Amino acid sequence: MSKAEWENNEEIKIFREYLRIPSVHPNVDYTPCVEFLQRQAASLELPVEIVYPVNKQNPVVLIKWEGTEPELPAIILNSHMDVVPVFREKWTHDPFAAEIDDEGRIFARGTQDTKEIGTQYLGAIRVLKAQGFKPKRTVYVSFVPDEEVGGYLGMREFVKTEDFKKLNLGFSMDEGSSSLDSGYYVYYAERTAWHLRFKISGTAGHGSILLPNTAGEKFTFIIEKMMQFRKTEVQRMARDSQLFFGDVTTINMTMVNGGLQNNVVPAQLEVVFDLRIAIDVDLEALEKQIRDWCVEAGGGIELEFEQKDEYVPPTKVDDSNPFWLAFKQAAEELNIEIRPHVCPGNTDSRFLRSNGIPALGFTPINNTPILLHDHDEYIRADSYLHGIEVYTKVIAAIANV
Known part of the structure; x- marks a missing residue:
């Protein structure tokens, strides 16, 4: 036509x-x-x-x-x-x-x-x-x-x-x-949608000092863990051409906030991740793993669920x-x-x-x-x-x- x-x-x-x-x-x-x-x-x-x-x-x-x-x-x-x-x-x-x-x-x-x-x-x-x-x-x-x-x-x-x-x-x-x-x-x-906000607290002070237990160190630890999680899912998709987009868990960093001035070590940093969790994932085990990472990072991390959908059959x-x-x-x-x-x-x-x-x-x-x-x-x-x-x-x- x-x-x-x-x-x-x-x-x-x-x-x-x-x-x-x-x-x-x-x-x-x-x-x-x-x-x-x-x-x-x-x-x-x-x-x-x-x-x-x-x-x-x-x-x-x-x-x-x-x-x-x-x-x-x-x-x-x-x-x-x-x-x-x-x-x-x-x-x-x-x-x-x-x-x-x-x-x-x-x-x-x-x-x-x-x-x-x-x-x-x-x-x-x-x-x-x-x-x-x-x-x-x-x-x-x-x-x-x-x-x-x-x-x-x-x-x-x-x-x-x-x-x-x-x-x-x-x-x-x-x-x-x-x-x-x-x-x-x-x-x-x-998939089950979770939007996670990590509120990461640490030692604040002057940018010229190697302060212990800073928010930046913990921030880096959490980022590395979440991105490694993401990498494993990317690799699964690459290995198996039969997998569809919805068959794996997606993990994407969507927001980063924090810092007051370029020579001030911040007291808090925040990062948000969007997770779409595959239907075969144990949600309780996943949440425990993420909370364990917060402890391993050095503590002082508040995990806030901005969206926490339940599993739907x-x-x-x-x-x-x-x-x-x-x-x-x-x-x-x-x-x-x-x-x-x-x-x-x-x-x-x-x-x-x-x-x-x-x-x-x-x-x-x-x-x-x-x-x-x-x-x-x-x-x-x-x-x-x-x-x-x-x-x-x-x-x-x-x-x-």
């Missing part, structure tokens, strides 16, 4: 309208998103409800497609409305203009994370309704806030509400990521999970290859899984660079429309389990 044909495609028009809403952190105004989604629900002749789990600034939008057997546990198709900030000077296109180039690439923040799946869900439902399909199970399409900063004002609190419990959910689908080849990633679990991807079987059967009928993996990052699926609801992360984009949170984020128009075809098959399958 030509650029003009992409621009005149109705599904592409809807998608680009959503992308042009700058629901970007910080201080997101979700009002235009809510109004857009209300119009979409009306065009599909489906009821929409707005829920406020925490406050009026952070709405959850629920579009309901009632099933023929509504007493059965329902399906939820989730995505988030918020997007991460941009460095406009690093973009070759306006990140909120949703421009299409001659190759059919749509450039905008949110094209991969995750405005695309939100409107693809709706596009698939539009197709199914036009075909006269009626789901056995009720299908909810949810659009949540705050995911990009942890979900603490969105899904994390929503799952605690009576509004959520009334949905009677049996299965969830949420975001995945694009793949670099012709296959598709399906995420059935997530994976969703089963075997014959015991009828939703997985339906998903897999749909993929086979579409003749697409799906590869189950542990998600490298964190999504709202962890809040569903922690409540006993099986969840899969799936974004039907392939042969595309992974550009979540990156500059010049884009999706190809043909890939976007193919994703609607994929969801049409998948949603019909899981809704009739």
